[in-house]
Amino acid sequence: MRETSMNPAEDGVHAGRADGGWETDYEQLAGLNHLLGLQREEGDREAALGTARRALERARRLPPLHRLAVAEALQELREELTASELWDEARQVAVETVRAYAGLGQDGLDLRFRHALALDGMAGIDLRLGEPASALEAVLTSTGMYRALAGADPAGYRPELLRSLHNLRHVHRELGRLGDAAGAMRQAVALCREARDGDSGWTPELARALDRLGWDLEESGQHGAAVSALEESAALYGECPGSEESRADVQERLGVVLTAMGRSAEAVEAAAAATALLREIGDPARLATALHNLGISLRGAGRAAEAAEAVRESVELLQRLYDADPGWAAGLAATLGFLSLLREECGQFEQAATSGERAVSLLERLRSDGDGDGDHGHDLAQALHNLGRHHERLGRPDRAAACLERALTLYGELAWRAPDRSRSGLADAWVAQSVYLALLGRPEEAVAAAQLAADLYGGASPAETDHLATAAGHPAGTAGRQAGTAEHLATAVEHPAGTAGRRAGMAEALSHLGARAADAGHHGRAVRATARAVDLYEDLASLDPGSYLDKLADELDSLAVRHCDQEDHEKALPLLERAASIWDDLGHGAKLAVTLRRQLLVLSCLRRDTETVTDRLLAAADDPVDAFTALGEQLVGARQPEAALEHLIRAVTLWEIMSMRQPDASASPCARALCLMATCLDDLLRPDEAVVVQAKAVDLLTAAVENEPEQLPLLSWALGELAGYLRQAGRAGEALDHRRRAVEIDRGLAIREPALHRRSFAGSLTELGQLLEDLGSHAEAEEVLTRARLLSATLPDAGQVP
Secondary structure, three states, X not given: OOOOOOOHXXXXXXXXXXXXXXXXXXXXXXXXXXXXXXXXXXXXXXXXXXXXXXXXXXXXXXXXXXXXXXXXXXXXXXXXXXXXXXXXHHHHHHHHHHHHHHHOOOOOXXXXXXXXXXXXXXXXXXXXXXXXHHHHHHHHHHHHHHHHHHHHOHHHHHHHHHHHHHHHHHHHHHOOOHXXXXXXXXXXXXXXXXXXXXXXXXXXXXXXXXXXXXXXXXXXXXXXXXXXXXXXXXXXXXXXXXXXXXXXXXXXXXXXXXXXXXXXXXXXXXXXXHHHHHHHHOOHHHHHHHHHHHHHHHHHOXXXXXXXXXXXXXXXXXXXXXXXXXXXXXXXXXXXXXXXXXXXXXXXXXHHHHHHHHHHHHHHHHHHHHHOOXXXXXXXXXXXXXXXXXXXXXXXXXXXXXXXHHHHHHHHHHHHHOHHHHHHHHHHHHHHHHHHHHHOOOHHHHHHHHHHHHHHHHOOOOOOOHHHHOOOOOOOOHHHHHHHOOOXXXXXXXXXXXXXXXXXXXXXXXXXXXXXXXXXXXXXXXXXXXXXXXXXXXHHHHHOXXXXXXXXXXXXXXXXXXXXXXXXXXXXXXXXXXXHHHHHHHOOHHHHHHHHHHHHHHHHHOOOOOHHHHHHHHHHOXXXXXXXXXXXXXXXXXXXXXXHHHHHHHHHHHHHHHHHHOOOOOOHHHHHHHHHHHHHHHHOXXXXXXXXXXXXXXXXXXXXXXXXXXXXXXXXXXXXXXXXHXXXXXXXXXXXXXXXXXXXXHHHHHHHOHHHHHHHHHHHHHHHHHHHHXXXXXXXXXXXXHHHHHHHHOOOOOOOOO
């Protein structure tokens, strides 16, 4: 994050002590700051850090009137600590810097600006320390300050507000909050539009903000909005002299998004525009990537011959780059692999085989140079796999089988070292080999190969199943890689080897991978695996809806959950809407209710209208009280107390209506909803209302435990919560009886089932002792806390505080 260096001399001249002591300190401080500047110019970071520490010591000696000098010295020290990557100390100094500026007051714009800059510096350190949530808090605060500054002095501070909005976007993206990142960019776009109305010099900044907005929208799955933003960005860059590189980037990204949307003609137009700009610029590496992406767009438009020509030119550029620098070998090999696929589509099988052989040769060389443990071994196996198919198309099954034999050896070696990455590639290769063995008249071996593939699919745990794009020919650049992942899903599945069953096996394997990855907290990987499973079930359901449509709906639900794990609710919503539509068509009421509940959660998190979906859930749920209570609990976990409270009130109301018809209905569902309501009210800083609601839950549970003794642990917990709310409301005396009741319940439970309840009993005693301390009953408190400590010492993890 950009910062402005501060000069302590700006503090001005102040009246000094009679003995001139602090004046000497001030002169020394000025000298140290001058020395610090020289050391920075010379790049002597170690000396600069020592000088910054000494400068802070001198600043602290100055009278209180010179607090600004202390703040500036802190900021200089923080910069040196950051440059030296002493992040923990830098964080401590950054916090002190923010406090120092805050203590100076907010009278002048310059002081407020410096305070905001200090917050930015602290946020940058938080990001380096892996604490994006703390960084977000700081950047939100500084953005608010910049907004106020820009309101007071637009010309002076609008650029700083724009910078802060870009910082805010960055932090949101670090947190996986693409919707919030897009929101920050929408604010940036609005700011730039307003500024540009009076100053055309803001045009590049508006173009940049629209570009970033398009990026965020595209990654959020809002492709249409992304296209609009990117198109406007490209047009604005067209008005800015010297912005050809930026315009080419935007056009290239626009082509990628349009390709993903299936808008092939527009994608080709955008990719061609990027290519033309890069020809003018004369950057061969970037032009090679743009040509590769143009090939992707042309292929999507059904123009395989033109695609092959564009990629052939990309290969020529990469060949020249490789001739000058062998470091381009991997990129050249990947693009040759893509060219071989395009030539195959054009029926040019000899040329396809030639390109494939060149790719294999390069990858063999890379592997022999000692990179075999990296991606090159995997890429080589895939290139051999594709080359085998080219030979099979040429009627050479013997050569095809030989290629696959080599690929299988590589996949087998890789699978021993990295099974998660290579096992499903090995399975796909066995599928292809079974075809070639059959063509060679070796049926038993073909059956054995197919069985091996099925066994491997059944236990697949791939790294995002890259083999589905079997050697698709990754583009030479990042944008191309993003566009190329879905290119060649059918590379090895056109052979008559049980396509539907194989895809079904892979889909189920990927579904399990997604679930397990999510359980392990690998949410990005879970999303990618589940999305691949959705794609496969889409294909299967289009062919056999009776067998696969319900599986597709299940997987859409799962993918939505994965996106919610990443707080990407924008992507989750359309998935849930589609799943709900399928369940409705299939007449699966219970499944529909679960999906609708998830949909309500997402709508609430997005602060969208929930009335229609609420009505559908009421009609679909077998137990609407439980459905809305569970929804409320999920919203509490998602830190959405207001939305949670709305649904929990509905759950309580539904239970009250039901209890009129069924007087003997269990009260525990209502009590559970009431406890969650109290949690929401407490989160919303409404402690007195929380007390009233929690007391009602306690009354219901007290009556219920006579017939439902299994609810005693819940009653004890509810009593403890009530006591806690009373303490927070300043009514600690009233809390005591409830806390004593909880202790007595936990004591009885611990006697009956010590393994389950001794820890709860120890915790309950501790809470009671602390409450007695608060009330001044020190002797009884010490007695109770001693009992708690003795009991805790007998627990399995004795060192843990209950």
